[in-house]
Amino acid sequence: HSSDTSPSRRRLLFTFHAPTLSLSPQPTYNPSSVERESRVRSPPIMSVVQSFFQQCPSASVNTLSSSSHSSRSVKFSVYCCSLASPLTLVNGNTDKKESERNEIRLGLPSKGRMATDTLDLLKDCQLSVRQVNPRQYVAEIPQLSNLEVWFQRPKDIVRKLVSGDLDLGIVGLDTVSEFGQGNEDLILVHDALEFGDCRLSLAIPKYGIFENINSLKELAQMPQWTVEKPLRVATGFTFLAPKFMRENGLKHVTFSTADGALEAAPAMGIADAIVDLVSSGTTLRENDLKEIEGGVILESQAVLVASRKSLIQRKGVLDTTHEILERLEAHLRAVGQFTVTANMRGSSAEEVAERILSQPSLSGLQGPTISPVFCERNGRVAADYYAIVICVPKKALYKSVQQLRAVGHSSSFTYIS
Template sequence: MAAVLELHASPRVHGSSFSLVLPRRFRSSISCCSNDVAVRPLVLTDAEQRSVVRLGLPSKGRMAEETLDLLKACQLTVKQVNPRQYVAFIPQLSNLEVWFQRPNDIVRKLQSGDLDLGIVGFDTYCEYGRGNEDLMIIHDELGYGHCRLSLAIPRYGIFENINSLKELAQMPHWTDERPLRIVTGFTYLGRKFMEEKGLKHVRFLTADGALEASPAMGIADAIVDLVSSGTTLRENNLKEIEDGVLLESQGVLIANKKSLIQRKGLLDITHEILERLEAHLRAAGQFTVIANMRGNNAQEVADRVLSQPSLSGLQGPTISPVYCKRNGKVTVDYYAIVICVPQKALYKSVQQLRSISGSGVLVSNLTYIFEEETPRWRKLLSELGL
């Protein structure tokens, strides 16, 4: 940890002395003379070390908005006292600070231990994490921010009939004196990809934003950039090529491995975040379907329901008696069927229920599906050796 030194020069002293102000957490022995200053900070005590857990979130753009939306859907609404401040909190998680940062800074500060948890795109994690052993992915499929990091070339000129990485590599145009120029903000992943694919005579140029214009301006021959729909590439007369995708990306939850082991309370917070995320994401696109079905007993009804391929639910249907009063007596003529159905199979499931005498079908969205234990939590503990 670096100490910030404030040097206060006095106008009455001709360079022979000055005052040195250190942060209070440093206990130092200082000697001053005209030529040297000796500072010997002591090691911070446990009480002086940071105890609050820090979560880094993207500060701007679509990724920031979708991250906040996901957390809100998990009942983890981020609250800012002042929208101009970089720090916020989540009422449901005590002893947690939320820090809004640029995605690349989130990765860097996780490596340094200034943050404990962070949400970024997988592409950002790979580019700036660079295989650092202190970083680990806690959840690799947050379900938003989908894109791919791709190599794209012009549709015209010498590239008109080039449609694969192999054809690009075999072009005679590239030499040591005239390499293939690729402009990108992902120089680490770009170089790694080209080396793995055996492409020689390649030079990378760094740039941020509006990369699609570079080939037309003559600045570069190709680009490596994030692609979602591909519309921007087509509008700028560029094309992706076969085998030219460096990686597929979406939002991921990452952490500092040492912090997970050493930071008090971090594992508990991580467990709760994981459970909320898993429960919400598992329920996405799922519906609860309830129907009444006439039958003599629950076993008979269960046999009829399970004879249909789309009506098994998560582990199987829940079947309960429906009580009614007839001629002064309580009887059971119907049974209520409760199943979980994915959206894509919803109408087919309703048809199958009707075919086996299901009636009064009710459909509602599912918000959460909690497992007995979160699979990713078990995996995390195993990776940490806990």
């Protein structure tokens, strides 16, 4: 590994000695040595190297070429973004004591709308992610000590949670369900972060033999589907889609794997139906496809997921998770809420409270806050007015103002969102 303790992208040079493989880091990085190469004296070793470096979310191992003088030699280069940490491979296994990490790792989506919305949410929760170099895959949140942020593909976040390389992650529920495959070590810490809303749904053409098919039950009862001619479904969800079909009695189904532009598959004749994520449904309609009753496999949005083992066994993970959860919950509850303040004349705080609580829209979250307003009158301090502070949902704002007027407020209102 790089001798520098700050994360940086470096070319790593290693020396391997079979059967015990010891990794010897070079103390300095010399750009002119990029063409230098390491040789592995046994072809199976390459797979061991690749397997080992998969522990680092940013590692990449590239085979350059085979040695001309020996079929048992392989040239490779390794690039890794990591902290300096000596590791040892013994017969293909890492020394757990040497590789034990102390930092807590949070996985976040690296690209796309999900990545942007995740960073925006954390910023709104006063958890700004600081990334020194946008090309790096590691960052930090200054408000959370001992926490590393790792930017990964959503499916890799789930895989690394399962493997123990990450402790926490923010991804879509569809991704957790597809790539977690019911793993009991994955815990949904917060199941509704209120962005990334979509649904995993089965869609069929509007035309041809499907023109009058409007439900999953009708699709399953179509006589066309046999062992010789099964229903062909294109999808990128190779775990959830077959599971859904089995559970709903569709026996004669085959699946083809695809990651993008699934809507074109039926028109191209390579599939009869698709299973894909749907947001507004506009893309389906523009490609003459339709959703059917009972065809929604999963309602999804962004979730905070954690490794059960990390929560139980790793020091500090539970406390950090609690703080993140508390901030998320506070922000999400506050969104769409307004604080309304007004002054009201009254003989006492209790008398004002009785008038306020007589109106159902003025109860607030736990009740109104009422405090005296002191002013000087005729040489003495008096409290003839009381300040009223209530928290109301945005949709009930105008109704609450009307009810405050009805019970006798005597000042202009202040709204704070």
